[in-house]
Amino acid sequence: MEEWEEWETSTALDTQTQHFSTTYNSSCEKLDCYMVLTEAEKKAIGSICFLAGPVTLMENALVLGVIATTVSLRKRPSYLFIGSLALADVFASCFFTISFLDFHLFHQSDGPDAYLFKLGGVTLAFTSSVGSLLLTALDRYLCIHQASAYKVLLTRRRALLSLLILWSITILVSFLPVMGWRCPTGLAPPCSQLFPYINRGYLACWTSFILVLLVLILMSYALILWKAHRHESTMTTFQGGTGTGQARMRMDIRLARTFGLILLILVSCWLPVLSFMLVDVSIHLSRAQQRAFAFCSTLCLLNSTVNPLLYALRCRELRVALINSLCRLWKIGRCKQSTNDSNPKLHSAEDHCAASTEDEIPRERSTRLNSISEMVDNP
Numbered sequence: 001m002e003e004w005e006e007w008e009t010s011t012a013l014d015t016q017t018q019h020f021s022t023t024y025n026s027s028c029e030k031l032d033c034y035m036v037l038t039e040a041e042k043k044a045i046g047s048i049c050f051l052a053g054p055v056t057l058m059e060n061a062l063v064l065g066v067i068a069t070t071v072s073l074r075k076r077p078s079y080l081f082i083g084s085l086a087l088a089d090v091f092a093s094c095f096f097t098i099s100f101l102d103f104h105l106f107h108q109s110d111g112p113d114a115y116l117f118k119l120g121g122v123t124l125a126f127t128s129s130v131g132s133l134l135l136t137a138l139d140r141y142l143c144i145h146q147a148s149a150y151k152v153l154l155t156r157r158r159a160l161l162s163l164l165i166l167w168s169i170t171i172l173v174s175f176l177p178v179m180g181w182r183c184p185t186g187l188a189p190p191c192s193q194l195f196p197y198i199n200r201g202y203l204a205c206w207t208s209f210i211l212v213l214l215v216l217i218l219m220s221y222a223l224i225l226w227k228a229h230r231h232e233s234t235m236t237t238f239q240g241g242t243g244t245g246q247a248r249m250r251m252d253i254r255l256a257r258t259f260g261l262i263l264l265i266l267v268s269c270w271l272p273v274l275s276f277m278l279v280d281v282s283i284h285l286s287r288a289q290q291r292a293f294a295f296c297s298t299l300c301l302l303n304s305t306v307n308p309l310l311y312a313l314r315c316r317e318l319r320v321a322l323i324n325s326l327c328r329l330w331k332i333g334r335c336k337q338s339t340n341d342s343n344p345k346l347h348s349a350e351d352h353c354a355a356s357t358e359d360e361i362p363r364e365r366s367t368r369l370n371s372i373s374e375m376v377d378n379p
Contacts, residue, residue: 031115031187033193034196035107036287037291041294041295042105045105046101048298049097049298049301050097052097052298052301053096053097053301055305056089056093056301056305057093059089059305059309060089060093060304060307061086061090062308062322063082063086063308063312063318064086064090066322066325068083072321073318073321075156077154077155077156077159078139078315080156080160080163081135081136081139081163082132082136084132084135084163084166086307087128088131088132088304089125089305092129092301093304093305094125095122095124096122096125097301099118099122100122100298104294112186112196112197116177117178119177119195120175123173123175123206124170124174124175126300126304127173127174127206128167129304129307130210130217130270133213133217134220135166136311137216137217137220137224140221141220141223141224142154144227144228145224145227176202177202181199181202182197182199182202183197183199192280192281193280193284194276194280194285194290203277203280203281204277204278207274207278214270218263221259221263224255225259265306269300270299270303272296272299273293273296276293
C-alpha cells in the first residue's frame with residue numbers, strides 16, 4: 001500500500017510538472033509571460049524612466065563635454081575614468097530607457113537575435129558603469145596609499161590601456177548571448193524568468209562578475225578609510241590635539257561620511273536587482289516577483305543619474321572648468337549679439353571675446369587642484 005501511494009504521489013507530481021511546462025510554453029510563445037506589469041504599474045514605471053532617462057543623459061553628456069574640451073582634465077587619469085563612467089551612463093540612459101519602455105510598456109515582441117542584441121546594449125552600459133566605478137575607486141586608492149609614486153604608477157597611457165581592457169571585456173561579456181550562449185529551449189524552462197532567451201548559467205556568471213566588482217569597490221574604499229584614519233591619528237598625535245585639528249572636522253570622519261554615502265547608494269541600487277537574479281537561477285519566480293524585479297531594475301538607472309553628482313561634480317577642478325566653459329559660452333553669445341547690433345564694433349567685440357577667453361586661461365590653471373590629493377594633503 002505504501003508503495004502504491006508513493007507511486008500515485010510521484011505520478012501526480014509529474015502530471016503537475018508537465019501541466020506547468022505546457023502552460024508556461026503556451027503562454028510564452030509571444031513573450032507575454034514576461035510582460036507582467038499592470039496598467040497602474042506601467043504609468044508609474046514609465047514616469048520614472050521618462051524623468052530619469054533624459055536627466056541622466058544631460059548630466060553625463062555635460063560631464064563628458066567639459067572633460068573633452070578641457071585640456072588639463074583629459075590628460076589626467078582620474079578624469080579619464082570619470083569620463084568613462086559618464087560615457088557608460090550615457091549609454092545606460094539611452095539603451096535601458098528605450099529597451100525597457102519598448103518591451104514593458106509598448107509590448108514590442110522582437111525575435112531572439114533582436115531582443116538579445118538590445119539586452120546586450122543594456123548589459124554593456126551597466127557593466128561598464130560598474131567597471132568604471134571600480135577603476136575610479138582604485139585610482140583613489142593609489143592616490144592615497146602611493147601618494148609619492150602616484151604619477152609614476154598611473155600614467156595617462158596606463159589609464160587608457162586599463163580603459164581599453166575594461167571596455168573590451170565588457171563588450172565580450174555583454175554580447176555572449178548574441179554569439180550563442182543562450183537558452184537551448186527557447187522560452188521554456190530552464191530559461192530565465194526575468195529575461196527571455198537568457199541561459200541561467202550565463203545569468204549566474206554575469207551576476208557573480210558584478211558582485212565581484214562591487215566587493216572590490218567596497219574593499220578599495222575600506223582601505224582608503226583605513227589609511228586616512230592612520231594619517232589623521234598620526235597628525236593628531238604630532239600636533240598634540242591642539243590648534244586647527246580641534247577646530248576642523250577630522251579628515252577620516254569626512255571621508256567616512258562621503259564614502260558611506262557613495263557605498264550606500266551603490267549597494268541600494270544594485271543589491272535588489274542582483275538578489276532577484278540569483279533567486280531566478282535557483283527557484284521559480286512568481287509574477288509578483290517579476291513585477292518587483294521590473295521596478296528594482298529602474299534603480300540601476302537612478303544610480304547612473306546620481307553618479308555625476310557623486311563622482312564628477314564633487315571634484316573642484318571639474319566644477320571650475322564647467323563654470324569657465326559656461327562663462328565663455330555666455331560671453332561669446334553676448335559678443336555675437338553685440339556684433340549683430342552694430343557692425344562697426346566688430347573688431348572691438350572680437351578683441352573683447354579673445355581677451356575674455358585669454359583671461360580665463362591663467363585663472364583656470366591656478367585652480368588645478370586634485371580633489372583626492374586635497375583630502376590627503378589638507379587634513
